[in-house]
Amino acid sequence: MDIKIFRFGYEAFTQREAVMKNHGMTKREMLKSSAAVAVAVVVPALLSSFPGDVQAASVAESQKTPLVGSRNVTGIKTPGSRAKVYFTSHIDAEHLLRLYERINGAIYGRVAIKLHTGEKNGPNILPRDMVRAFQAQIPNSSIVETNTLYQGDRYTTESHRETLKVNGWTFCPVDIMDEEGDVTFPVRGGLRLKEVAMGGHIINYDSMIVLTHFKGHAMGGFGGSMKNIAIGCASGRAGKRQVHGVAGEVPTDWNAWPAKEPLMEMMADSAKATCDYFGSHIVFLNVMRRMSVDCDCAGTSAAAPTIPDIGICASTDILAVDQASCDLVFGKLDTENHDLVERIQSRHGLRQLTAMAELKMGNPQYELISID
Secondary structure (H helix, E strand, C coil): CCHHHHHHHHHHHHHHHHHHHCCCCCHHHHHHHHHHHHHHHHHHHHHHCCCCHHHHHHHHHHHHCCECCCCCCCCCCCCCCCEEEEEECCCCHHHHHHHHHCCCCCCCCCEEEECCCCCCCCCCCCCHHHHHHHHCCCCCEEEEECCCCCCCCCCCHHHHHHHHHHCCCCCCCEEECCCCCEEEEECCCCCCCCEEEEEHHHHHCCEEEEEEECEEECCCEEECHHHHHHCCCECCCCHHHHHHCCCCCCCCCHHHCCCHHHHHHHHHHHHHHHHHHHCCCEEEEEEECCCCCCCHHHHHHCCCCCCCCCEEEEECCHHHHHHHHHHHHHCCCHHHHHHHHHHHHHCCCCHHHHHHHHCCCCCCCEEEEECC
């Protein structure tokens, strides 16, 4: 067995130990939450060393499953293995759950479902009935969010909760993770940041499902799984300032905020901190529907989508799932994808992918495996 696997498990364990110690958790509580980390990391490594029948089923499945065509928009090529990204063209609860079943092997305990609940009456946010049916099948799960840095409908906890009611997020617990403050996560080997303040409640969860509405973004170019946790898990007052590189008074003009490469690199750093914290207990699903060039934070002012819906991508690899989603967008006809591609390129959004690759957060090479 590769010693690196043990090292990864140890580093995930020690990071949790440091964070939980600072927040009053006992060694026993920490050990209980971390025990599954070692099992989930080490057992697959042991199985991978066995020949024959142990791996035959998964190999046979991948050989039978058709691949969906796409193109690599960044040109990044990594020798060796490929990540698995599962895909469906059907955007509904049934297929969302079928995808989740293929990636949920290490999800356990108390589960955070991180999604963008949107500003009031946003026309493009994820369908509540689909999310409701999905969440109902995830034991001990809650939707998690954080307050915003900009002064909108979710700037304070009180206004945030009112917005949740207006938008129909009332069918399960919604934890505004920075309601009671924040917790600092280290960024190991970051491109620009050394630490990020996350919503304090994040340490109450054993696993995270990153359920993302993939779409454009006014500053990031696109919002995928990386952006969802990079900004979405950072606390509203402290963490989001760090991720945006904003000091002092927050500029009212978004054009005055740091953007392009610096923003993409700070987002990658923040996402890495959350991924490192959860280790193998985090998975990613990108729902590619109603892909406006604007984020759900634009609310009712978001531009109408001009690109057709594509489907849902799912993976245990954050880089692979965002890479595949971008590849599928760029693979559409120019008459269909022009607006979203222009938004991504004009904001230098593809730097999100190359920054994650530099941070070794995942694999830019993948198999896109259809479950349809």
